[in-house]
Amino acid sequence: MGRAIMIGASKGRLVAGGMAVTLGLAAALGGEPRRDDQSRAGARDPQVGKSFRVPYRLTETNHFLVRVRLNGKGPFNFLVDSGAPLLIVGTDTAAKAGLKPRRDRYWTPLDRLDFEGGARLTDLNARVEDPFQLVGMNALGLPGASIDGILGFTILARYRLEIDPSQDRMTWTRLDYHPPDPPTPDMAKGEGPPPAVQAMNAIGPLAKGLAFLMGKQPADEVSPRGFLGVTWSEGNAGGGARLRVKDVLAGSPADAGGIKSGDGITRINNQEVASIKEAQVALAGVIAGDSVTIEVDREHARKRIVVIAGKGL
Amino acid sequence: MRDDTMKRPLARNGNRRPGSIAGMAVAALAVVVVAWPARGARVKAQTPQAVAPAKARVVPFEMLPTNHMLVKARINDKGPYQLVFDLGAPITLLNNRASLAAGVIKADAPRSFLMGMRGEAEVGSLTVGELTATKLPVLVLDHPTLTALAEITGRRIDGIMGFTFFARYKTTIDYKTRTMTFDPIDYEVRNLFKDLPDRLMGSRKARRRIVAPAGLWGMEPGKPSSDLAVPGVMVDRVLAGSAAERGGLRGGDLITQIDGRWTTSTTDIFEAARGVDPGHPADVVVIRAGAEKTLSIRPDPGA
Numbered sequence: 001m002g003r004a005i006m007i008g009a010s011k012g013r014l015v016a017g018g019m020a021v022t023l024g025l026a027a028a029l030g031g032e033p034r035r036d037d038q039s040r041a042g043a044r045d046p047q048v049g050k051s052f053r054v055p056y057r058l059t060e061t062n063h064f065l066v067r068v069r070l071n072g073k074g075p076f077n078f079l080v081d082s083g084a085p086l087l088i089v090g091t092d093t094a095a096k097a098g099l100k101p102r103r104d105r106y107w108t109p110l111d112r113l114d115f116e117g118g119a120r121l122t123d124l125n126a127r128v129e130d131p132f133q134l135v136g137m138n139a140l141g142l143p144g145a146s147i148d149g150i151l152g153f154t155i156l157a158r159y160r161l162e163i164d165p166s167q168d169r170m171t172w173t174r175l176d177y178h179p180p181d182p183p184t185p186d187m188a189k190g191e192g193p194p195p196a197v198q199a200m201n202a203i204g205p206l207a208k209g210l211a212f213l214m215g216k217q218p219a220d221e222v223s224p225r226g227f228l229g230v231t232w233s234e235g236n237a238g239g240g241a242r243l244r245v246k247d248v249l250a251g252s253p254a255d256a257g258g259i260k261s262g263d264g265i266t267r268i269n270n271q272e273v274a275s276i277k278e279a280q281v282a283l284a285g286v287i288a289g290d291s292v293t294i295e296v297d298r299e300h301a302r303k304r305i306v307v308i309a310g311k312g313l
Numbered sequence: 314m315r316d317d318t319m320k321r322p323l324a325r326n327g328n329r330r331p332g333s334i335a336g337m338a339v340a341a342l343a344v345v346v347v348a349w350p351a352r353g354a355r356v357k358a359q360t361p362q363a364v365a366p367a368k369a370r371v372v373p374f375e376m377l378p379t380n381h382m383l384v385k386a387r388i389n390d391k392g393p394y395q396l397v398f399d400l401g402a403p404i405t406l407l408n409n410r411a412s413l414a415a416g417v418i419k420a421d422a423p424r425s426f427l428m429g430m431r432g433e434a435e436v437g438s439l440t441v442g443e444l445t446a447t448k449l450p451v452l453v454l455d456h457p458t459l460t461a462l463a464e465i466t467g468r469r470i471d472g473i474m475g476f477t478f479f480a481r482y483k484t485t486i487d488y489k490t491r492t493m494t495f496d497p498i499d500y501e502v503r504n505l506f507k508d509l510p511d512r513l514m515g516s517r518k519a520r521r522r523i524v525a526p527a528g529l530w531g532m533e534p535g536k537p538s539s540d541l542a543v544p545g546v547m548v549d550r551v552l553a554g555s556a557a558e559r560g561g562l563r564g565g566d567l568i569t570q571i572d573g574r575w576t577t578s579t580t581d582i583f584e585a586a587r588g589v590d591p592g593h594p595a596d597v598v599v600i601r602a603g604a605e606k607t608l609s610i611r612p613d614p615g616a
Contacts, residue, residue, distance in 0.1 A: 062477075067575060082400040082401060116574060118573060154380075161400075161486045162484070175487070182380060220520050222522050225616075229552065229615075231614060249555050250553050252531075284525055312531075313530045313534075313583060
């Protein structure tokens with residue numbers, strides 16, 4: 001613990017020092033020919049005016065991640081970041097997607113960027129690089145998901161963005177607007193990465209070192225809920241149970257366990273259930289292979305039936 | 314369409330660099346993280362959020378030559394202060410000068426050794442356009458990236474508006490018209506400061522999460538396809554008489570999308586099915602015999 005604090009503090013200073021120079025990320029100085037927005041100004045994108053419902057994930061660190069495909073490869077998790085000036089693709093991600101950044105070019109061309117939910121952009125410039133926020137955050141495992149890249153201004157500004165954290169999707173509406181790429185360092189003149197970028201790159205491994213001491217946070221283990229194979233309805237016809245089995249799918253776990261159409265469900269795993277909602281709650285922790293005890297009213301008799309939850313939905 | 318703010322006069326002179334604040338939020342976060350043990354685990358309980366009158370408000374913003382969004386805000390009826398609006402920032406941050414001037418902190422508040430950080434404080438009211446947010450938690454800190462950004466742009470920059478502000482609203486950002494619209498919502502804004510240390514210092518055990526579909530589909534998904542070019546999940550079995558069968562799904566279909574969500578893993582299938590209420594049709598995109606088909610499946614109430 002004491003050791004971790006010391007390392008933490010020294011890293012803090014380095015972050016403080018490093019970030020001041022991180023500003024060089026999108027460093028200026030034009031010169032390199034870029035994909036020209038004007039050249040295709042005549043061709044209006046068919047998606048202009050369309051709205052897309054973009055699923056997102058809010059990480060534990062309050063960052064928004066959306067899924068994208070790069071030239072059809074993926075999906076990858078990208079951070080929605082209006083504080084970033086451009087599109088950043090992590091180096092591992094670029095390799096997986098088959099992008100080949102050139103040392104003498106600041107930009108790597110990207111033919112196609114698809115967003116989950118249907119939005120699509122073509123003919124883009126990406127910067128392939130591992131800035132601190134990708135390396136550092138991934139090393140700490142904080143967000144509970146890998147971050148593979150960053151969607152900055154040159155991407156986000158093409159949409160009207162509606163973000164409502166109480167909903168599970170954002171709405172992006174394509175605008176007829178092509179934000180220009182930021183100016184870039186003149187790599188053709190042999191300018192190496194600016195000191196700023198070098199300093200920035202030094203931060204990532206440090207964060208990894210910190211993660212080594214603190215331990216990386218494991219990703220959540222996600223399991224699908226187990227499957228029974230019954231449809232049900234609520235109602236009180238004839239009194240007794242309020243939740244009634246309508247149909248039992250042939251060949252389903254419920255069928256194998258002996259649940260019958262018309263059974264009234266009174267308890268699931270010892271919890272009383274009087275509604276569909278309560279039944280869903282009672283089943284919420286059930287995964288494939290679990291035994292589920294279901295108490296039913298059948299022809300005025302009470303029966304306990306054990307169903308082995310299966311795989312499926 | 315093109316306007317003056319999109320030209321980059323500063324960029325041309327060669328020795329100045331407009332840059333990214335992208336890292337700043339995270340850096341601030343990192344600072345919070347690393348500074349935490351030193352501060353002791355003093356954690357303020359989450360303050361109940363007060364919501365502004367339930368009416369959407371339009372707030373203009375300015376684009377800096379560095380592609381950052383700048384908003385004018387009044388804090389505790391003082392100002393205006395100039396804040397960078399940042400979707401990637403998990404927190405709202407104010408520098409020492411603005412915090413002092415607006416009475417967010419007192420002059421004798423203790424400073425940490427790091428970036429003059431004074432830790433968490435609360436802004437009584439923050440007003441942008443006609444919208445006022447009250448009791449807003451902020452981090453008081455002189456962030457070097459902000460200082461540098463101010464130098465580059467020649468503008469005074471007093472802080473960042475991040476998630477803790479905008480998560481109180483449905484936020485609409487229109488870069489073309491340079492306006493944002495804030496529409497109050499009922500959402501409990503998670504307090505990062507409260508949870509993060511627990512997560513960092515807490516157990517390393519993976520948390521388990523079970524994803525339940527909202528309805529009964531009547532199918533058994535199998536293995537995800539190994540073909541990167543056609544990512545999807547193969548259907549092993551469709552049960553007779555099920556919603557999936559009625560919708561035309563067949564064993565051997567490769568499901569690539571459900572309800573607009575990509576399905577490249579079993580988890581994806583369940584995450585998508587969680588969002589489809591029983592009785593509501595969902596588009597399901599499959600590849601069958603090499604051709605793409607869009608089916609409509611209406612899951613039943615059931616499990």
